[in-house]
Amino acid sequence: MNALTSLADIVGSRHLIEAEALRERPQDFWNNVPTRALALVRPASVEEVSAVLAWCNRNGSPVVPEGGRTNLIQGTAASPEAVLLSTERLNQFDAPDLGAMTVQAGSGVVLQALQESCHAAGLRFGLDFGARGSATLGGALSTNAGGFQALRYGVARDQVRGLEVVLADGTVLSHLTPYAKDNTGYDLKHLFIGSEGTLGVITRAILRLHPAPVTANTALLSFTDFDAVTRTLSRLRRDLQGTLSSFEIMWREFFEFNVDALCGGRSPLSESCPFYVLCEAEGFAPDMDDARFEAVIMQALDAGDVKDAVIAQSARQRDELWRIREDFEAEQELFRVMIDFDISLPLSAMDAFSREVDEALNTHIPEFLGLHILGHLGDGNLHVTTGLPTPERSDDLKALVYGLIAKHGGSISAEHGIGLNKRDYLGYSRSPEEIATMRLLKKALDPKNTLNPGKILQ
Amino acid sequence: MNALTSLADIVGSRHLIEAEALRERPQDFWNNVPTRALALVRPASVEEVSAVLAWCNRNGSPVVPEGGRTNLIQGTAASPEAVLLSTERLNQFDAPDLGAMTVQAGSGVVLQALQESCHAAGLRFGLDFGARGSATLGGALSTNAGGFQALRYGVARDQVRGLEVVLADGTVLSHLTPYAKDNTGYDLKHLFIGSEGTLGVITRAILRLHPAPVTANTALLSFTDFDAVTRTLSRLRRDLQGTLSSFEIMWREFFEFNVDALCGGRSPLSESCPFYVLCEAEGFAPDMDDARFEAVIMQALDAGDVKDAVIAQSARQRDELWRIREDFEAEQELFRVMIDFDISLPLSAMDAFSREVDEALNTHIPEFLGLHILGHLGDGNLHVTTGLPTPERSDDLKALVYGLIAKHGGSISAEHGIGLNKRDYLGYSRSPEEIATMRLLKKALDPKNTLNPGKILQ
Structure with missing residues (x-):
């Protein structure tokens, strides 16, 4: 049977897009070239994902999983004979479980939708980055995304309690456990998180949540030497008592360039310094967080580590400070x-x-x-x-x-992540022994090289 | 060449203990039977570990790694032909890095020694459990130990930044990175953490540290229904602003049994209730933590979720409350x-x-x-x-x-963990597909079944 007919039988013909139509959309957010692939399928359930993978694996069709296509590594680039597997219909998610402080979500859910649902329940999903409006949970997990809140909540893998994933041959590994402790043999989930869809397709996860902070305090600091920056990081971690959310460093050249571009050259701080830090604390005590933040910043100034500081006095001023860091x-x-x-x-x-x-x-x-x-x-x-x-x-x-x-x-x-873009440089960070072990794992879990071939490893 | 001679050549004859002498020590803390093994070797470096494993793998000798032998799962039980590999001489560790808030340590270091060194530097290693005086870092990592502080700091794997591990054939995988973000291909460390020495021997790690809290507040609470307990956990997580360290539940039968045994039947709380919780917050603000803790507990009482409460007024009273939870x-x-x-x-x-x-x-x-x-x-x-x-x-x-x-x-x-003790029950928590995947990984990484054979998987 023809590939397109077989795949349409699995997902329904409405959810199969053929090569010709795909060419009209860009490959991804960063590469405005036509999408190449045999077809794109949009399975609506783990069973359909499993059937697509089983068919492709049997018939030698490469499968390239895709989420929001905001990755920076050509992680979803496909060859003309590959089948793109979009997770966009795996976008269901439950209401957060307030007692367990967890939420279960399909891998196709858009990050921002998940963040907002959790926030409305008084909880925070501890992962945030610029592409939140398009990026999917599955993409964030398969690339082990980081972002702005990792200092406080960890990276993507740290948010995961349980995972459901489909192997290259269609085997479903489902371990949707909500609890924090589970030592029943090998921890399979961490092998799939961060493996960029080359070992399995993530279809669903149970995620841990945190209490949503209710206060935010933001400051811009300047420093004359780097050691003073790291000492101040340690100080803020200790004295802000776990409420420190961000500690973003900027070297002078970038900072002054953006101050010129965005603030007409009027720096929020008086003197030019080699290092600047935008730091933010988010807390739970409206009656004391502002005063504590100010006191801690004053102590850092008094200690001589911080040269100059400005604390945002309004939401508008906070946004202005963040813009210096975020505008590119x-x-x-x-x-x-x-x-x-x-x-x-x-x-x-x-x-x-x-x-x-x-x-x-x-x-x-x-x-x-x-x-x-x-x-x-x-x-x-x-x-x-x-x-x-x-x-x-x-x-x-x-x-x-x-x-x-x-x-x-x-x-x-x-x-x-690595994707195609950094594949040739992997050896700069990982030893030949480590790369050989990665190949061994790829070979064991995907012997026919069906899943996202050529990404991470040649 | 004879096995004992070959192994003695690698580690030095002083560091090889023969079968006869081994029989004089118990197998482990919980099983007072003679240790069985061909010999025990005590390598002093990753190179010696590598050489021992390479020799054993080539010659068909099973290798059973051991640390403090405090595991509860017969994780270090050996067959008479096996070589025990003790990590006790891999016990070097650096002074904590105050800026990076990390510490590098060999897998043979005893947990308590590491904790104390970090504490003296104003930092906390976020892993603690009863066997701290004997258990080694390597044992804690290879069984992914949990313990008292996991609510706040996570389990053993959450403490690890970088790892050095030796594969069955002697290949050394060294990725001793100190930073929190690293997405360069598959995350190999998480495969070895929690795999109970069946996939590799952990020789060294770089661990993250936290600021050491300076205040502690402890309370015993009673509850008439379980939902009120989980609501109170959410409340304390939110209102204690990240300082909650422990939230230990006891069902009535255990609580009253230990109150009888330890306190002559005089409960610290007035009425009998179906559920009790010992909770503890550790903070950084001596001037306000006590008052905040008391206020939060009072609010939980006022809300009607907590039936009765007692807050420890001294270190002695704190110890007495903990004794009810910890004495067996x-x-x-x-x-x-x-x-x-x-x-x-x-x-x-x-x-x-x-x-x-x-x-x-x-x-x-x-x-x-x-x-x-x-x-x-x-x-x-x-x-x-x-x-x-x-x-x-x-x-x-x-x-x-x-x-x-x-x-x-x-x-x-x-x-x-699973070890020998729970091996036959693994299928109660993991699916046949998951167990088959574990076997696949074991086979790929240790095709000759050299490392801790028969643990986790038959």
Whole structure:
């Protein structure tokens, strides 16, 4: 039987989109090229996902799972003979369980819908990032997304209590447990979380929730040296008593560039400093959180670690401070051929790394258009962005930066994953033995290389 | 070459103990039978561990890794031809890194030594349980131990940033990363954590740390119904603003038994109630934590959920309250042939489960000697203990209780693991598909079945 007929029999012909029609939509949010694939199917249940995978595995059709297609790694790029498996109809989710503080959701649910449902129940889903309006739970789990709240709540895998996943041959592994402790043999869920759809298709999860904070305090701080930044992180972690949600560092070049672009050059702080931090605490005590936050910031100023500080006095001022950190429009124009790195480093290596990158670019790629460094300091996670006037030397530049990451024992992908884009650089962060073990696992779980072939591993 | 000579060449003859000498020590803390094994080796480095494993794998000798031998699952029981690999000489650990809030430690370090070193630096290692004075880090990680602080800090795997592990064939997988975000391919560490030494031998880890709290407040609460207990857990999680460390439930029969045994029958609370909770908050604000704790407990009383409450007024009173929860001496006498279950259940099923176990024992095993239920409610984790006058009907009793756990979607091992003891019951919590996947992984990573054979899986 013909592939399209067989797949339409499983999902219903309304939920199979053929190659011709797919070409009209972009491959993903970041790559405005036509989607290539034999077809896209939209199964509505784990049984349909299982039947699609079993058919494809039997018939040698590669399967590329897709969620909101907001990944930055070409994680859902497909070959012309591949079947795209969209999770968009697996978008049911329950009301949060208030006693257990958990929620069960299909992998196709959009992150923001889940966040809002939890918030309405007085609870918080501890995962948030820019693409919340399009990204799906399944995508976030399969790439182990990070984001703004990881300092407090951990990354995507830390939110998961139980998981349902379909293997390449259609086998359903369902372990939808709501409790925090479960030591019954190997922890299979963590193998699938972060494996970018190459070992299984996540169809549903039970997620832990947290009490939703009711207060927010935000400050912008400046520093004259890096050690003072890390000392202040430790201080805030301790003295803000677990309410610290964000601690976002910006190197001067990025900060002043965005202040110029967004605030007409009028910095919220008086003097120019090499490092800035946007920090935020979210608490539960409206009668005392503001005063405590102010007192802790004052103590950090008095200790001499913080050079200058401004505390947002209104929601509008808070948004203005966050905009300096979050707005990348001007940067995108500046950098023309933009090259960005999403990396982790030991805290103790960050300062040296940033100087060495700057030096190396100046020496070896003098045509580079600037160096913007910022990130989630508490997670050891920096975003390093630069640009070139023309693309010719992009690979040289990447090799140079990845080499410095490897030298300092860093990770070439902190929160975005590997996909196609970073596959050739995996060896900068993982040893040959580790990569061989990954291949062994891939081979054991997907011997016919059906699932998202070519992603992470060649 | 002879096995003993070859192994002595690797670790040094002083660090090889032969079968005869081993027979003089008990197999483990809970089983006072002679240790059986061909020999015990004590490698002093990852290189020596690698060489021992490579030799054993090549020569068909099973290897059983051991740490503090405090596990409750016969996780280190060996066959006469097996080589015991003790991690006791892998006990080096660094001073905690104050900026990064991490510590690097060998797997042979005793938990308490690590805790104390972190505490002296103003930091807390977020894992604690009764066997802290003997249990090793490697044992805690390989069984994914839980314990008293999991409500706040998570279980053993949640403490791990980076891991070094040796595979069955001697391959070293080293990924000693200190940062929180790292999405460079499959997360191998989580496969080894909790796999009870059947997939690899953990030799070293980088662990995350937390600020050490400086205040502690403890209360004993009583409740007339179970829903009021779970509502109070949610309330305390919210209103104690992240400082809640423990929320330990005790069913009446256990509570009153221990009050009789330890307090001469004088309960700290006035009336008899079906449920009691020992809760504790640890904070950072000496000037306000006591008052806040008292206010939150008063609000729970006013809301009618908490029937009665006593707040410890001194360290002595705090110890007395904890003793009711932690002392098992009298229970051990009572139950003669003691049978205990370490389970997780959905919160919504706990009340019904406890009634059904009681009913089933009364109906089918009327000679049972009582039913003690207590546990870490916030983790969904109960410890259920009963006893029989003689051992004949132990298996009937176990099948009955495991059947009820399975009926309610529970876990037959919350924090102790499977080992030999629960191997035959694994199917009560994991599906045939999951168990087949575990076998597939074992086969892929340890094709000759060298590592801890027969544990978890037959």
